[in-house]
Amino acid sequence: MSDRIISPGASVSGRRRALGAVSALAVMLAGCVSPVAGSNGLYATPIGNAPVTANPTPYSTALYCLADYARRYNLPSPRIAVGRISDYTGSVSADGGRQITQGASLMAYSALGKSGARMVERYDTSISELELRYANNKLIGEEGNQGPDDPNYRRILAGQVPGSDFYLVGGVTEVNYNIRSSGFDVAGGEVAERGGSGIVQGKIFVMNVAIDLRLVQTTSMEVVDVISYQKQIVGREVSAGVFDFLNGNVFDISAGTGGFEPVQLAVRSLIERGTLEIMANLYGAPGPEVCLDASNDPLGAVGPTGGYYPAYANTDTNNGQTRAEPNRWHDRRDGDVRRSRY
Template sequence: MTKMRALLASMASALVLAGCATTSHPGSDGLYAAPTGGAPVTPNPTPYSEALVCLAHHAQAHNLASPRIAVGRLADYTGRASQDGAGAAVTQGASLMAMSAFAKAGVNLVERFDTSVSELELRYANNRLIRDDQTGQRQINAGSIPGSNFHLVGGITELNYNIRSNGIDALGGDRVDGDPTGVFSRRLWVMNIGLDLRLVDTVTLEVVDVISYQKQIIGRELSAGVFTFWDDAVVDISGGGSSLEPVQLAVRSVVERAVLEISAQLYGVNPSQACQFDDPIGGGASNITGGVNVATAYGSRETSNVQARQNIDRGHEQRDDTLRGYLRGRYD
């Protein structure tokens, strides 16, 4: 009975301590509580970020100019909601990720995604309401806005929650009720996301490149516990943890992988020759990731030099050397 009382006293002390951790009166700094945590801001790279930056340095060192690229709407076409029902399961900001990726690669970008401020200022200038410090009233000049040569559109097209899962549960103990009993549980599951992008000639609306990638995501869960009787008391102790590879970071990864391939085509370089990096995709894959059928869609090689991608490693270690490394309409 004494042990039972000691256990109840410990539980009561924990409850009192938890109650003291909060207060209904602010301190002298005007805060009820200091925020938990304090991790610094860090970069948010993917396995392809270093290659994008390296490609930009290579282009700068060799005076390779890219055409102007506009990023359109990269929408979420999965229609999936988060499992807790709080919103969409995948990010709605894939377009912003693509812009950041192109910027890492040093590609010339023009804004077409959110032009609300520019359009408002143009309207004000047209009504003679905008003033520039140097020239006075802002002038509206024809041809002052550079046009895009290509634009990127597409979206997130796959989100498969449970491609495969497995687990194990174990329970062990003595047949005597008073002896401890141990439990152990392990779970593992795999899901994936998919992306389909198109690069379109802004003037002719011809689709000059198509890319489709997917990335698998892994999750793990581990737990263990002990159950026993302690005189008149019951003791049940358990612990564990779970981890899931960030879904939104997986979206950023497939976006950057696609942008890396497109940027290399725009510069007309082989990224595996320009930069030494370990492509996680590489090695022997043979499925078609995208590209266009040059013979049927754009005529012969004499009239069109659109890229035709022959396997998933197009532009990397298994590059098809028989095709030229630049898009139709590349601007030097």
């Protein structure tokens, strides 16, 4: 970015040129937005065209390798439910929102799906409870129901809801800012009246987050496994700038780059590592050496996007093995979608 300030001694023609350039830029920017909707019903087209991609962590590959290990040796997975995995740090960002994700429980569902675990819903049962009440009042008709006098309605059967064997609960328990930081700041310039100056800055800092998880046996409420992990997060910033006088004009030019390791992705990594250790214990897997078998198929019923239950006999033809491909179903990247739009 650069700013140009015209000094009082500058010529009138120079001022006019600068004013014309600013006016042209304003008109160009204004042309990007119209107060009248176009034929597509939009005032403006949103920028960006990145496709949807999988959201793995460094532990995702091990999770679906573990699922393949369980399938290969016919190791049954117990039924697992997920409870509250809350943010107990109380950290709040400058704009008033929570600093740490409130969706750790949802991340745990995805991690368990990658590991091939059998899951039962206990986190949000509102729809099931509502439909059970409707069915109890004979309000839900099954397929082929002909009306209120038709006895073909949904029946509630004893034992129709499978129970959980274990449930996973816990929370994000630590967030520590600026564990260690360092930086440099170098500036220099000329002594002359119209001499220029420059500055170079660099910063690096480290923080961390931590979780504590526990696996509880549902029937006895006995805590059978406990996991506690932390992950450090690094951020860096480098910037440089030049300030100079040229022919009575002032130029201030600066540029920089920076990066901060995503905090919420760190929480997902912690959840996946904890889930990995818990499920390896339930499967009886000794460690990551179970992934060395060349016969492993990491693209079976699970993958980096999560996992699915084979509810229908279509595992040979369904989309389980293509979910992680970024170009699939994208109307600008997948030719099959374009050919069948209309």
